[in-house]
Amino acid sequence: MARALALAFMGVVLLLLLASGCGRSSLEPETLDLGGAPACGPSTCPNGCCDSKGVCRTGRDVRACGSIGGRCSDCVANGFSVCTSSRVCGRDDPSCSSQTCLGCCGVDDGRLRCLSGTEPSACGRSGAECSDCADEGRTCDPSTRACGSTRCDSTNCDGCCVGDKCLPGTIASACGAKGAQCDSCAAGQVCRSSIGGGGRCEGTSTCGPQNCGGCCNAAGQCVTGNDTTACGKQGQQCEACDASEVCVPDGQPNARTCQPQQACGPANCAGCCVGNQCVTATTPLACGRNGQACKTCGPSQTCDAQGQCVSGSDCNPATCSGCCVGDICAVGTQQTACGAGGGQCQNCAGQNPQRVCQSGTCQLPACGPATCPNGCCSGNTCVVGTQDNACGPTGGAACTDCTASNQVCQGRQCITQCGPSNCAGCCRANNTCDPLGNSNSACGQGGAACADCNASGSFCNGLVTPRRCNNKQTTCPAPYGSCPAGVTTPIITQLQNVCSDANLDTLTAACADGPNAPACVTAVAALPAACKTCLAPFNHPFSQLTGLYACAASSVSSQCRRVMGCAIDCAETSCEQCSSASANQCNTLVNGIGGQCSGFTAAATCANPALASGLCSQFAYPNFGAWLRGVGDQFCGNGP
Structure with missing residues (x-):
């Protein structure tokens, strides 16, 4: 009996020990587990932003x-009062202009607002739109x-886009295809x-x-x-x-719960208060x-560590969205000058272990062969490696x-770009040169991008310089709308007797080769x-029909x-802007068939009987000079 009780007691103790080792004790601090994602950046936080701790926020x-x-x-710290639906810091400004707004002006939630101007969805400065x-x-x-200047869309990205970066689009935190904006899959999805x-x-x-600690x-x-x-x-x-x-915030009682906002003051704020x-x-x-x-400090002033506005360098949060090296504003994306918001730049390369500049902060490297087997690394972000500003082989090497x-x-x-300096024809989409550029599928001149005229049901017009699809040019031929009212071919009085036989005789030989012949x-x-x-x-040349119609x-x-x-x-009207060689x-x-004047030309076949034979027919004369002599005698002379 005693032995049985002892065994039972040991079983209870063992059960308690096993229970305490399974799951999470109520005494353990709660940790946020979002899947052990690498450093926060475009590839891990495409639908939000990265805070100073490297956490992806909404x-x-x-x-x-x-x-x-x-x-x-921090919109409040930068003089703004709202984070707009476009995730841009802003404030109401009914008279938004360059006088009141260092960023850009935009309508949000039905109100005119001054926005920071540093986000892709609302970019600009000096009160511009x-x-x-x-x-x-x-x-x-x-x-x-x-x-x-670079962009990411369906023309250059088979994966998905975050700003101008083309990502593979095959991970849950940045999923998408055909150049669409990357999205984060819901928990439980792949x-x-x-x-x-x-x-x-x-x-x-x-x-x-x-599966979610948040x-x-x-x-x-x-x-x-x-x-x-x-x-x-x-x-x-x-x-x-x-x-x-x-x-x-985390680390405080009732962390990550909504609580009444306390009045901001000396008891709970080491900094300063904007409202509460x-x-x-x-x-x-x-x-x-x-x-x-x-x-608010005045122009060219900074806020020192004691919270006082003092005269300082020209580089500060009010004048620099990157980071400051002395009084110089740096972009803030370089390894040796990394930062944002007008703070002092950090040297990521000089830290131990060495870090990379990502989203304005020095972060431990996350992109490399192990995490980017199908692309190259642009900073700390794995991208496809096929964009002009981020080019490289697969395997996680640094992009160029x-x-x-x-x-x-x-x-x-990286290869030399096809263009005016090396291509007399046009440049195909694959960056090769079509030296002629005169086909309907590759039309262009002077190193411009080839146009596929077939796609728009048009053709390559070689009469204009530079060559282009006929439906894209406006000079030779120029567009023609409808025929104006009152337009007609007038009847010309015959036997005007203003040209002598001698006058007309000179034209027979001189104009044998046409009206444009020098003679x-x-x-x-x-x-x-x-x-x-x-x-x-x-x-007029027979091909223009003008003289033939005048006669008929x-x-x-x-x-x-x-x-x-x-x-x-x-x-x-269509051809008046053409060169004499192209007229x-x-x-x-x-x-011709399908030409913009072909409808009128087809209707003008009503004149065919008069043009088929007799005085007005071009076929009744050996050449243009003889035709002009004969017609001229009837209308401008005294008759045959």
């Missing part, structure tokens, strides 16, 4: 506002507050690789306590849970705190300490910026003025004269 909090894996901005760089697949350069590159989120969202948002995604717009923990549904509440918001990292736009009200040497990325290598031009110029004026309606006008109906006049007006080709083009 980017919608007024104290942590931002997007596409960039560094979060904000530009949406993200909509164009580009990012916003925070140092210039202008959209970058990013399934797609044929042709990239991936898509598949599976049922199962965000909950079993909170689950409406999209089923697990987020950190320390934002006022998404507050929570232990895999519960995220809560949006009321305007009078805050989401308590405590700003600890003071800036020239919110300067002070010991819980006093924040004040081809644009720095005026090259392009092709086959994951004909000279002979016509020497005619008496009245004779020259009378012959002018007929002195007296033999056809008024309706026929109308369509003949429209045919001539259409051809002349005949242009007439043939616009009057």
Whole structure:
């Protein structure tokens, strides 16, 4: 019996020991487990921003506002009052202009606001209208507050885009294909690789306590849970705190729960107060300490460690969105000068262990052969390696910026770009030169990009310089709308007797090769003025039909004269800007099958009986000179 009791006691003790080793004790501090993701950046936080601790935030909090894996901005500390729906710091400014706004002006939530101008969705400076760089697949350069020159879209990215970076699009934190914006899969989903590159989120969202230490948002995604717009923990549904509440930060009682906001003052704020918001990292736009009200420093002033506005260098948070090296504002993305928000630059390369500059902070390297087998590393981000500004072979090596040497990325290598300096024809999409550039599938000249005229149902027009698809040019031929009212081919009076037989005889031989032959031009110029004026309606190449229609006008109906006049007006308007060498080709083009004047030309066949034989027929004479002599005798002379 005693032995049985002893065994039972030992079993209970063993059970307790096993129980204490399973799961998490209520005495253990709660940790946020979001899957052991690498350093925060575009590839791990495409739908939010990275705070100073390297945590991916939703980017919608007024104290942590931002997007596409960039560094979060403290809107309050930078003189702003809201984090907009576009995840940009801003403030209401009904008269937003260069006088009131260092950033850009945009309408948000139905109000005109001054926005910071450093985010891709609202980029700009000096009170100009904000530009949406993200909509164009580009990012916003925070140092210039202008959209970058490189872009990411379906034309150069089989994966997905975060700003101007093309990511493989095959991981749950950055999933997508065909140049669409990367998205984060919901908890429980996987990013399934797609044929042709990239991936898509598949599976049922199962965000909950079993896989999320933060909170689950409406999209089923697990987020950190320390934002006022998404507050929570232990895999519960995220809560949006009321305007009078805050989401308590980690490390404090009731962490990641909405609690009434305490009045900001000396008792709870070492920095300065903007309303009930405590700003600890003071800036020239919110300067002070010991819980006093924040004040705005004057131009060229900085906020010192004592919370006083003092005269300082020209580089400060008000003048520099990158980081400061003395009074020089650096971009903030270099290894030896890394930072953001006008703070002092850090030397990531000089730290031990060496770090990389990512989102304005020095972070431990995360991109390399082990984490980026199918691309190259742009800083700490694994990208596809096929973009001009991030080019490189697979295997996780460092990407090369081809644009720095005026090259392009092709086959994951930087090569010289096809252009005016090395291509007389046009440049194909694969960066090779079509030396002629005169085909319908590759039309262009002077090193411009080849155009596929077939795709728009057009053809390559070689009459214009430079060559282009006919539906894209406006000179030779020029567009022609409708025939103006009143246009017709007039009836010319016959037997005007203003040209003598001698005058007309000189034209027979001189104009045998056509009206543009030098001998004909000279002979016509020497005619008496009245004779020259009378012959002018007929002195046109047969291909232009003008002279033929003028001759036939007296033999056809008024309706026929109308369509003949429209045919001539259409051809002349279409081809009047062509060079003399291209004019005949242009007439043939616009009057031919499918040409813009072909409808009028077809209707003008009503004149065919008069043009088939007799006086007006070109076929009744051996050459143009003989035709002009015969027609001239009937209309401008005294008859045959």
